[in-house]
Amino acid sequence: MKKYTIGAVFTPDLNKVLLIKKTKPEDQAGRLNMPGGKIEPGEGSLSCVVREITEEAGIHTDPNKWIYAGRIENAGGGMFYVDIWTIVIPWNIAGNIESMTEEKVGWYNVWSLPAYQCLPNIHWLVPFARNFHDQGNFGTLVFGEFKYQNQ
């Protein structure tokens, strides 16, 4: 079973999301995704997302501030899952993001994500994750478990 995390990181105004230009795996190369990566043996899902954001964007995030948003997995389960985490970070930390690997990180306007550059499910994962922080939308919060059809 392959286990991954991705982190939806927002600025305090909820207008910008942190995305990374992927170079791997092959099906993601050249496209924008949220930062994240593989959960190491013995590592917790939350620890993984905190570590990956540091490794990829050079910022430390408070583990207590992350919200678990849901999980996407293959239909039937057993092959892989991706845990989705989300956080709002303070402006002074948002201003300090830095690409730590060849995969460049940057802030993107949530209202005008570049259509063809993003992984397809980014277009629903971003508003889904954003909803957890949007006080205007309290009461409509939906938690999820989303399964993909087996290929």
Ligand SMILES: Nc1nc2c([nH]c(=O)n2[C@H]2C[C@H](O)[C@@H](COP(=O)(O)OP(=O)(O)OP(=O)(O)O)O2)c(=O)[nH]1
């Ligand atoms: N948005 C989105 N992300 C996905 C999907 N499937 C999937 O694996 N991911 C994410 C989870 C991981 O962050 C990343 C795949 O891991 P990776 O190739 O970048 O990293 P890796 O396994 O080498 O792990 P690491 O070296 O960064 O720890 O893609 C998906 O369907 N949608």
